[in-house]
Amino acid sequence: MPDLKPLHLTPRTAPALRSVLDDPALLTQLINGLGSPLNIVLPDLLEANVEAFRESYRRHRLRGRIYFAHKANRSAALLRRLAATEAGADVASLAELQHALGAGFTPDRIMATGPKNREFLWLAARTGVIVNADSPGELTDLADLVAAHGLPRVRVMVRLSGFASQGVQVISRRSRFGVPSRALAEVLDLLEKHREELELVGVAYHLDTIGWPEKAVALEGCLAALEECQARGLPVRSVDIGGGFGVNYLADGAEWERYTSELAQAVLGKREPMTWNGHGYGLRNDAGTLRGVLGLYPAHRPVSGAGYLDQLLGADAPGLRRPLGSLLLDTMYDLDIEPGRALLDQCGLVLTRVLEVRGELVRLDCNARDVSLEEHGVLMDPVLISRESRSDDPAGVYLLGNLCLEADLITRRKVFLPRRPEPGDLLAFVNTAGYFMDFSATQALLQPIGRKVAVYRDGGVWRWCLDEQYWPVHPRAEES
């Protein structure tokens, strides 16, 4: 039975984010002054997100650092605001390291991850941040740099991958990163050789997966690796479990279920198409049978962020059959984490202007790289902001970008808005601070990359400044 009611995917919005949307005068002024698209970040929401993770640590009686994975957003304001909390920064490039140092993170609060070049290694060693090594070659390079330049001993971690499971074989996708865990002994030989230059403080993993069973295998593997380090007299003290805690994007699980059910029906040809050219998001119709796999982020994720960390820590280690959190506590290791997306939950939105409306086609003054929801497989409706309140029927529309490229679709699916938009209306893509705002933005066709502003509450109203003007000491209300 085809379901013809509009298929909404209502975003989850925190009260603070809501209240920005409820201020159309501010939003209109901003976009008129600074252009479309406009990236808006809300630095003051970060504190609660850090605290949610810390609360999970407390529940499990664990210590350790929460490093923000900077790659999720380039904003200076967000980084500076985080520097004012207890969080650390996970930096994955030379420029990110410079940015973090400049934002106020002292080196003891910075972890350098990912594959690194010599310049990145030098600045990391010179300033004394922890280097989370991706390969044995990187450790050798680092040791050589330290020796050649007479630098102080550097604290390092080793990122491991390819963990073996016993009994049930838990398979993980092959990763480009890290040292295979079975090659640990050789890495430890290397570290013993470079004792003068490198001080091993722990081991790490980061798995690009939603599945916690894989992470349980990896975490138990790290505990075994730490034990091997201890046995060789290397005084390790922490395990870094990377990022990937996820975000719950949608307000209503029932909408998500209904949407995905209907999508399957549409792919099977049992209802009118819901997508541009019948795109199936990975599903296809194979002689009446649904084949393929839904290539979408599970946008409704009740267990995410700090809740996901809780779930992992509460899960039994597959081999030792005791909760991973208890094992960490028993063995007295610190737990370090590198959440990116999850720490930015609710911390920003992308604002765009409607340029043209032609039937069900709505062209926006931005492109698909400026709001990369589709690229990341996250389906979530934008919020329509009209100048005057018109009442009208819901309208299903496709949102197109401003590049002269057939593929420049901001949504490949039909999006249902509460009414048909008109040129000049604004659309806000909320909760986009983590990866969907500036991660992929390009200057193709010399279209501008969106400016970024920080908004913050002061004297009972929202105030704003350019992202690079923001410091966590707000200008007082009387100055403005």
Next chain:
Amino acid sequence: MRFDDMTEAIGNTPLVRIDPAVHGLRNIDLYAKMELLNPFGSLKDRAALAMLRPLLPGATERGDTVVELSSGNTAKALAMLAGMHGLPFKSVTNRMKVPEVKDLLLLLGAEIEELPGQAECLDPTDTEDPLTRMHQALAANGSGYVHTDQYFNENNVEAHLSGTGPEIVKDLDGRAPDYFIACVGTAGSSTGVARALRQHDPDVRVIGLVARKSDFIPGIRTIDEVHEVGLFDPGVYDTVETIGTDEAIDGMLTLIRRCGTPAGPTGGGAYQGAVRHLRELDASLTERRTAVFIVCDRMESYLSYLRERRPELFGRPARNNDHRALSDAEVRDAPTIGVEEARDWPGLVVDLRSPYAYQAKHIAGSINIVDEIFDELLHGGLPFSRTQQVLLVCPVGEKSARYAALLHRMGHPSVRSLAGGIIAWRDAGAELVRA
């Protein structure tokens, strides 16, 4: 009954009438096809045998591994059949959510591979999902595998078309029932039985049951997932209805507690779905009708599934000396000592952490009794004499304080907890040794 091997015991299961006093239908005789009595425990024994039999000569000659995507019953049956022919069996799955089934399969000698979860940083252009890749690997010639492919294999249907279905007709004295109700996993059993019954009477009404989208009922598909099944043909069913976990468990309890039938969740779901569907019709009927549903497998593999969803079924009486019965004040007043005093502790030191952690680092001279076991010991009474001085040690001094309070309540005069635990000990620079 004398057989040459266990496969001969597959099939010919009884059709048992459900007591009307239990189901309450006045005009419909309701029968259960007792597939749980198959030797390996489920209706999948039939499909497994039918699918594997034609592959066996080649597989045994080459020494291939039998492989299947299965969440449980098919894997169990295939593992046993493969074992009878000296072949290894491997189950690849991302759906095996019931721990007992995993352990059972390992006991049967099966190898289990769990597919990875979705990527957190999604790349929607990556069409090579793990499942597709696995299919490609299996299809390659000389891969060393034979794949029974239950979701697409016609022999899965055939097993029921020539077995289960005709048996039902025979037991109803040559007549097909008016209604047939079955849960849908691979759709093999429902499709095969429906075809057989309709050969006798094209008017048989077939009701397929699937799980509600957000519910998990082990062995069957949800309303969405069913479309991914190659054997699934919506035309087979007069209606496809959904059942929830709660209904399945309610039905299971009725079958177990009232009908002498130790059914699993899908048997319960089929019963409950059948009664729900038939109750409406029953009122308006003027002549007698018959209905048949399938009890697919047995209850024993689902204990943890039930414990999670209906903990009250397993309610155990309160035990003696339970630390959860302590008041906050008792815990706050637990006798503790600091690290300095603990360094000169003259008595026994009990480390409550996991053996794994104890091996790596502990206070010299301490003994290790992990908290779970210590807890168990205390239910039985004091595990050391009242004259023995005891210092309890845990990671941060919380658990040890609880147990010190409990021992105190049990009448032990000289038990102490190390304040701040072994982490405080380490942070004070006190010595720790390896085992």
